[in-house]
Amino acid sequence: MHSFFAWIISFGMICNIATAQILLKNPVLPGFYPDPSICKAGEDYYLVNSTFSYFPGIPVFHSKDLKNWKQIGNVIERSSQMDFMGERITRGLFAPSISFHNGTYYVACTDIDNGGNFIVTAKNPAGPWSNPVYLKEVRGIDPSLFFDGGKAYIVYNSEAPARKPLYEGHRTVRVYELDMLNLKVRGEETILVNGGADISKKPVWIEGPHLYKRKNFYYLMAAEGGTGVNHSEVIFRSKDIRGPFMPYDKNPILTQRHLDPKRKDPITSVGHADLIEGPDGSTFAVFLGARPYDGDFYNTGRETFIAPVAWLDDWPVINYGNEEVQYSYKAGWKEFPNKDINPLSGNxxxxxxxxxxxxxxxxxxxxxxxxxxxxxxxxxxxxxxxxxxxxxxxxxxxxxxxxxxxxxxxxxxxxxxxxxxxxxxxxxxxxxxxxxxxxxxxxxxxxxxxxxxxxxxxxxxxxxxxxxxxxxxxxxxxxxxxxxxxxxxxxxxxxxxxxxxxxxxxxxxxxxxxxxxxxxxxxxxxxxxxxxxxxxxxxxxxxxxxxxxxxxxxxxxxxxx
Structure with a gap:
């Protein structure tokens, strides 16, 4: 079955290359821009990243072509919203996610040492953003919002069942329904994933979850393995928002951990992905990765990369057809260069x-x-x-x-x-x-x-x-x-x-x-x-x-x- 899909995708890639109008170069946001999350509003794309204890917090980027990005604001720009005094540089804000629904932009995030999970909103993604509304019932990190049929949900990384981990790094992915008018959880939480794609293998740090709906399935995508060289992305699906979510039998759908660390110009540690529809209707993923200069040594931090997504038997696979994440991909839409005098990518x-x-x-x-x-x-x-x-x-x-x-x-x-x-x-x-x-x-x-x-x-x-x-x-x-x-x-x-x-x-x-x-x-x-x-x-x-x-x-x- 996969050989048939591979032929179709290969043929499609050949046709696409012939008409490609844009070259997406990786990383699209080089340097310390980790944990990317992306949303689409009309023809516009907006992307956010973690900033930890740096201020202003959570930059907001805009693009029309997924290549040329311009920073248009920050989510946490006022000290009255929050500050990080007394916290180490690597604490502060972890893994924001951005969503757009009915004319409002939402960012959910974790202030890891003060307040926990929160939501802020804006009518304009450039700001101003509201003061944070904290969700004390949502215990964990990496919250993400999902809207479906008039209802809203918040999905997040949380502790092991009954707070009794079976091994170090044993975590769960859980969901609450969310009252969007008052930004409060509603009802009881549900555990969607326990441990990871295969708990018998003791998977660690299932985190950065996102929910999507396509055709008749709900998809839950999350990272596994920690944010270092063992990082990966896994996918689950269900006919019901509350599960059960079944893992893809060919997980992970993205990783580089199996490759030779001595390969030329490696991209490592890939994971913490988010899916988005491109201007031509195809699917792409943004995710973090690193570019070491030797072994696992890098000073540029975890960066934002992009890669195409193929749908195989209604399962998304990132970077399909390539063993290594590529430094560039051709795509079939028009480029929209920005006129910012201070560029963000390239040389x-x-x-x-x-x-x-x-x-x-x-x-x-x-x-x-x-x-x-x-x-x-x-x-x-x-x-x-x-x-x-x-x-x-x-x-x-x-x-x-x-x-x-x-x-x-x-x-x-x-x-x-x-x-x-x-x-x-x-x-x-x-x-x-x-x-x-x-x-x-x-x-x-x-x-x-x-x-x-x-x-x-x-x-x-x-x-x-x-x-x-x-x-x-x-x-x-x-x-x-x-x-x-x-x-x-x-x-x-x-x-x-x-x-x-x-x-x-x-x-x-x-x-x-x-x-x-x-x-x-x-x-x-x-x-x-x-x-x-x-x-x-x-x-x-x-x-x-x-x-x-x-x-x-x-x-x-x-x-x-």
């Missing part, structure tokens, strides 16, 4: 000039406090006050960063900063967590201006001085650059633009990898100033921030890898 270089606003790609830690930064109206630039808080703490330090989106990339700044205090520092950081970062900065030591490079010390709120050089010229202006080359970082400074001096090269990038540092986030290049636990009235002015990234895989055009 690019962009410079942010701080005149009156911050690009939405910039992030703060835990909340946004506008009292410590402002824009220079006359000469241009971003003035940032030195705060006693540091990135090693759990507060709101004077840090403003953007994602490292490429394995080969750089961040650079032009900065004006003068000090005669050794505790005051201003510069450029590459940050993965409170305990894993490199910090390139200008400071003052023994009566002289110096440029310094620090490395964080895990399990300690101290920094190790790696390199230092005296700045002979007395000038407030300095240029700083951090360059990533897959498994290493190099650090540069200059007193004249484009006249770079190498301070240190070849520092181990694995120190900032997810495998070493842990957690669920990727690395960020950031502007960061601090007075190191001491009050200060000093400030630094950043004239511009530049990011450049180039990965060879973006040059691949639909080849089998």
């Amino acid at each position: 690019f270089s962009t410079t942010y000039h701080f005149e009156s606003y911050l690009d939405p790609q910039f992030l703060f830690l835990r909340t946004r406090d506008t009292s410590w930064y402002s824009f220079e109206k006359e000469n241009g630039g971003l003035t940032i006050k030195l705060l006693p808080e540091t990135v090693m703490g759990l507060g709101n330090p004077a840090f403003i960063g953007r994602r490292q989106q490429h394995l080969t990339s750089s961040g650079s700044v032009e900065m004006e900063f003068a000090t005669k205090m050794e505790n005051e520092k201003s510069g450029l950081i590459i940050l993965q967590s409170e305990e894993h970062f490199y910090y390139l900065c200008k400071s003052f030591k023994q009566g002289k201006d110096v440029v310094q490079l620090f490395k964080s010390t895990p399990k300690s709120k101290e920094m190790e001085l790696i390199s230092e050089r005296e700045l002979g010229k007395k000038d407030a202006k300095i240029y700083l650059k951090i360059a990533a080359s897959k498994d290493s970082y190099s650090f540069w400074y200059s007193l004249k633009r484009n006249k770079w001096t190498l301070l240190k090269e070849g520092l181990d990038a694995r120190f900032l990898s997810t495998k070493t540092a842990g957690g669920f986030v990727g690395s960020l290049f950031g502007m960061y100033v601090t007075s190191s636990a001491k009050p200060s009235g000093n400030s630094a002015v950043y004239k511009w921030f530049s990011y450049s990234g180039s990965d060879e895989t973006y040059q691949v055009l639909g080849s089998k890898r």
Whole structure:
């Protein structure tokens, strides 16, 4: 039976390639954009991602072609909605899902340490979004909404039956009916999946569930195996929303865990998928994945990928016909490029000039406090006050960063900063967590201006001085650059633009990898100033921030890898 369907799909792919008008390149959202969820409203697509303890939380992206995305807002953009003070970077908001129904947009998500599962709503996906409505009865993570015949449901990952797990990682998928008028659960919850596709094999971490309806079946799709290299996606179906849900006998419908880890340019850890209808009526899936530069080491975090879906005997199979997730897929619809001057994907270089606003790609830690930064109206630039808080703490330090989106990339700044205090520092950081970062900065030591490079010390709120050089010229202006080359970082400074001096090269990038540092986030290049636990009235002015990234895989055009 499958050979017949394979012939039909292959024939369809040949015809599709002949008329294809667009090339979807992976990842469609490179860098730290994990846990994608997508919805369609008319001809428009909207996508959201996890942001954990970064602020604003949950970016909202818009596209008309599933290739070109533009950030149009954030779901959590006001501190009055919530903040993440006191939480580690890798906590905060887990796995949002976005839905559209009867003119209203819904996002369901989990604030993992404060409040649990909640729903916010908006009439315009660009915002403003409502304050969160918490659902205390929904115990677990990864909530997702489903609308069917005038009823609404919330499906989510939860604990083992009777809170008695049979093994580590034993979880369930459960559902409640939802009163959409009051955003409250209705009736009793039902366990839809216990353990996973085959509980006899002790499947772990069944999570990220979504419900769909197609023809006469309800489909339940979820991830298994954890979000690392054993990640996968599995599918179940039922004639009734309350089950029983039967697993597909050829699960998983997406994984890369069985492939040679030494293969060229691997895409790993794929899962946490969501299905969507493309502009031509075909089905596609968005999902997270990672691009390691060596083994399981990557600094760009978990990223958003896309792949076509084939329906075999009324079962969806992601990336059918390919063993490996591809770096590009051809699709048969028109491209709609956006005109955003700051691109989100592909190879690019962009410079942010701080005149009156911050690009939405910039992030703060835990909340946004506008009292410590402002824009220079006359000469241009971003003035940032030195705060006693540091990135090693759990507060709101004077840090403003953007994602490292490429394995080969750089961040650079032009900065004006003068000090005669050794505790005051201003510069450029590459940050993965409170305990894993490199910090390139200008400071003052023994009566002289110096440029310094620090490395964080895990399990300690101290920094190790790696390199230092005296700045002979007395000038407030300095240029700083951090360059990533897959498994290493190099650090540069200059007193004249484009006249770079190498301070240190070849520092181990694995120190900032997810495998070493842990957690669920990727690395960020950031502007960061601090007075190191001491009050200060000093400030630094950043004239511009530049990011450049180039990965060879973006040059691949639909080849089998």
